[in-house]
Amino acid sequence: MYKNPRFIKSVYSVKELPAEQKPEIILCGRSNVGKSTFINSILNRRNLAKTSSTPGKTRCINYYDIDGRFYLVDLPGYGYAKASESERLKWAKLVNEFISYSKNIAMAFHLIDSRHNPTYLDVKLNQMLILNEIPFKIILNKIDKLNQSELVHAKRKAAEFFPELNFQDDFLIYSSVTKTGKNQVLKVLSQF
Numbered sequence: 226m227y228k229n230p231r232f233i234k235s236v237y238s239v240k241e242l243p244a245e246q247k248p249e250i251i252l253c254g255r256s257n258v259g260k261s262t263f264i265n266s267i268l269n270r271r272n273l274a275k276t277s278s279t280p281g282k283t284r285c286i287n288y289y290d291i292d293g294r295f296y297l298v299d300l301p302g303y304g305y306a307k308a309s310e311s312e313r314l315k316w317a318k319l320v321n322e323f324i325s326y327s328k329n330i331a332m333a334f335h336l337i338d339s340r341h342n343p344t345y346l347d348v349k350l351n352q353m354l355i356l357n358e359i360p361f362k363i364i365l366n367k368i369d370k371l372n373q374s375e376l377v378h379a380k381r382k383a384a385e386f387f388p389e390l391n392f393q394d395d396f397l398i399y400s401s402v403t404k405t406g407k408n409q410v411l412k413v414l415s416q417f
């Protein structure tokens with residue numbers, strides 16, 4: 226278990242990235258899929274990362290130092306319908322620039338709300354990760370909201386949207402409520 230996770234800074238442009246070089250594990254995906262909650266849940270903290278039931282909470286890149294070993298990096302969500310067009314473009318630009326600019330991204334957790342089908346933007350994000358040679362896990366999140374047959378359906382849909390991916394290797398299921406999947410995530414993180 227991690228002993229000393231600390232908030233480091235909020236970044237609004239790629240020029241402000243922390244000077245100290247550490248492996249960066251990024252949290253990405255649509256707005257409201259549970260990226261910030263996932264960070265708290267992995268770290269056993271209630272409020273380290275700011276969360277909200279209103280989409281669009283995280284509007285900048287937030288850095289958390291995990292026991293001096295690596296950074297967890299909370300990215301703004303995309304596809305938040307109620308944000309203005311210019312705001313959405315600004316967040317998308319920040320995320321795109323960051324992913325192609327930072328040399329320290331060691332891996333990505335790409336979260337998808339398991340209740341909804343992946344979107345075009347999820348497919349684009351996955352392509353961008355592959356293009357930049359960033360190892361990733363797609364997390365089907367909030368599975369506490371699904372019954373068994375809905376979970377089967379969600380897995381089938383994910384396989385349809387990402388036909389080149391292998392469910393065993395590239396996906397995990399998760400719930401911050403029940404902690405399903407937490408051991409697998411901690412195992413993935415243990416390599417850093």
Ligand SMILES: Nc1nc2c(ncn2[C@@H]2O[C@H](COP(=O)(O)OP(=O)(O)OP(=O)(O)O)[C@@H](O)[C@H]2O)c(=O)[nH]1
Pocket residue numbers: 255256257258259260261262263275276277278279280281282283284300301302303366367368369370399400401402
């Ligand atoms: N049932 C359930 N709710 C969850 C889970 N994870 C997150 N939530 C809820 O989903 C909502 C959004 O969570 P956030 O963690 O703020 O989502 P985010 O992806 O960081 O959103 P942005 O910052 O807008 O990009 C909150 O109301 C959370 O309580 C989960 O595993 N299960």
Ligand SMILES: [Mg+2]
Pocket residue numbers: 260261262275276282283299302
């Ligand atoms: Mg957030």
